[in-house]
Amino acid sequence: MAATRTQSIWMKAMGAPDPTVNPDAWNDMWEKRLAVDPMASSEDILIKEHVDQPQVLLSQIRYNTQHLCRHQQFLSLAATEAFQKGFESKWLNSSASVRSKHLLEGFVRSCIMNPDGEGDRLYCSDLTLAAMNKDKGAAFIRLLKKYIHTDSSKIPSTPLSYPSPKWNYKLEAAKANDKNSIATAVWEWVQLGRDLYICRFLVGTIGSFYNEPRPSPPIINSPRASGYGSYNHEVVKDLKKKVGKEAVKVIDREWKDSKKETVKFCERCLKSEGPETELFKQCSRCANEVQRKVFYCSAECQREDWKQHKKICGKELTLETAKSTAVPPSGLPLFPTPPNTDDESKQIGPPTGGFKRSAALTKQIEQLKERKGSDTDYILFSCNGKSHDVQIRKSETTLKMAFQDVRKAAFTKGDPKSVIHLAQYLVHHGAKLAGASLSTSEILDQLSSEFPGVEIRRGIDMLEAFISQDPLKRGKTAVDLDAELKEEQVHATLNDRDGQAKSKEILREQWDADGTTKLFESIVNGQMPVEASKKKIIKDIYDAVIGDGDMAHALKLMENMGL
Ligand SMILES: [Zn+2]
Ligand SMILES: [Zn+2]
Structure with missing residues (x-):
């Protein structure tokens, strides 16, 4: 059984109101607590708690960064969808009491989503119902926009952060003094807790506004979250003295239970x-x-x-x-797979998740399948019905891959974001790549009939507005940006094959673990029959990794094979 608390063990033990039962009283309690700026006293405690176990703190920082990035991808997806449905104006035109209702529910949901993170509200003293309702609700929209990533198709590798206006100077001062000190790490950790809390609150508020059901309580524990052993720390013992015997009993029991359920x-x-x-x-x-x-x-x-x-x-x-x-x-895999433009990637699977293809889309897919083996990535039609093949050159591998990824998500799931990315790319480059004179509205009309459920025009406008906010990305399409990113990663991977001895050691270890060594051995020994040409390649790779063959040659072979 997974733990299904809806509140932090400590808050519950100290007799705080239950957020799911009495949200108003719970929120009042928090707002009163925040009004006296508790940060001033917790700083010393945090440093004291971690000074003799820096690795514990650093593991927490790593774990929270991971989760913050995931939260932000989820938030970016939810917010982009909400904005497409006109969230901003609907929110601003709601009454203050309606907004307050959803904001309060947002705080409650933040707590349900991560009960152990309830205490992180300590670091969000600027987030009160009144503050979020400021400027007729525009304050909330501004906060939301601070956390939205332009590309929500993958987990961002660097999280966006919104420092506290109240105490960010302390983080800056700690960094300036010594960027590797415990104080700096403590403040970074506090900032992560704050960002996590705010992101959950934002997701929760949007969910409430669109009448989505409350999230279910998560499985709380992970080895990294609960395996710190800091429960017996002096600081925790002090806290236990303060909350009284009965509360400590509850805390101890829950703590034990949560340890059992480590996931x-x-x-x-x-x-x-x-x-x-x-x-x-x-x-x-x-x-x-x-x-x-x-x-x-x-x-x-x-x-x-x-x-x-x-x-x-x-x-x-x-x-x-x-x-x-x-x-x-x-x-992206360690060894990038070259795109297979002939077979697999051309094969567009059946629709999934209940997505129903329009007649126009079915026609598009049928015609693409007829062109199997060609370089055609999309077919555009003039208003007189004449077809024009959009072909991205094979040599532009990452671009072609990025386009096909987006196309696949649009074709199989009807995913609106992918449809918009696809449409944006075709509007900008489609006519040129097809060598035809097609107008933007011809292309948009075609895509609108292929994906009648998506507000394509509006989506492209929003996407371009987002992209142009970042000066480095001006004028690029989402597909271009995706391809650029992939390209960078491929280069990083190739350049990283430093020290062949090291690669060898790594590969050996991996091979032993996943059975590749045994498999290749049986091929090299002839126990398992394979084509002569393949056998030669495998033998070269095997000799390099296990024996003393040419490692650079082997890496190249593996790259070609997509291993
Ligand atoms: Zn995995
Ligand atoms: Zn390891």
Whole structure:
């Protein structure tokens, strides 16, 4: 059984009102507490608690960064969708009491989504119902916009942050004094708690505004969240004295229960281990050398995370590595797979999730399938019915991949964001790539009939407004940006193949773990028959990794094979 608290153990033990039962009283309690600026007293406690266990704090920073990035992707998706439905004007035109109702529910939901994060409201003294209702509700919209990523198709690797106007100077002062000190780490951690709290509150408020049901309480514990052992710390003992014997009993019991229910998360894909998954593997070097629990759902995730994980594997964390290694760079595999433009990526699967294709879309897909083996990525039609093939050159591999990814999401799920990205790209480049003179409105009309459920024109306007806010991205389409990012990652991966001895050692370890060594051995020995040309490639790779063959040559072969 998973823990299903809706409030922090401490707050509950201290007799605070239950947010789900008595939200008004609960919020009043918090607003009164915030009015006396509790931050001033908690700073010293936090530093005292962590000064003798910096690794505990750094693990928390890493874990919270990971979660903040996930929250922000989710928030960006929810907010983009809400803005498409006209959220901003609906919100501003609501009465203050309606807005207050949703804001209060937003705070409650923030607590339900992460009961252990309830206390982080301490760091959000600027977030009161009155403050969020300022300027006829515009204050809330401004706060929301601080946390929206332009590209919500993947987990951002750096979170957006909104420092507290009240105490950000303390973080800045700590950094200026010593950017690696415990004080700096404590303030960074406090800032993460604040950002996490605000993001949950924003998601919760939007959800309430659109009458979505309350989220269910999460499975609370992860090895990294609960495995700190700081419960017996002096500071915690002091706190326990303050809350009284009865409360301590409750806290102790809940703490024990929560320990039993520790859930393993995959380091790379953040999936959690459950009855329907395989047993997760643990990184033994991390466990043995730094007592850090690192899990993987599969050998594949472990392999793909290695480029990132090697920076901290078996090593103590620093504030820099805790933050920079928190989120895998957008799920790109360690060895990038060259696009397979002939078969698989051309195959557009059946619609999923109840998505119904329009007649025009079905026609588009049928015609694309007829062009199998060609370079055609999309077909545009003039108003006289003449077809024009949009072809992205094969040499532009990352762009082609990015386009096909977006197209797939649009074709199979009808995902509105992907449809808009697709349309935006076709409006900007479609006619030129097809070598035809097509007007923007011809292209938009066609896409609107293919995806009648999506407000394409409006979506493109919003997307472009977002993109142009960032001066570096001016004039680019979402697909271009995606491709640029992928390109960067491919280069980073290629350049990172430093020190062949190291690659070899890494590969050996991975191969032993995932059975590749045995598989390749049986091919090389002839026990498992494969085509002669493939056998030659595998033998070269095998000889380099296991024996002393040419490693650079092997890496190139593997890259070509998409291994
Ligand atoms: Zn995984
Ligand atoms: Zn490790």
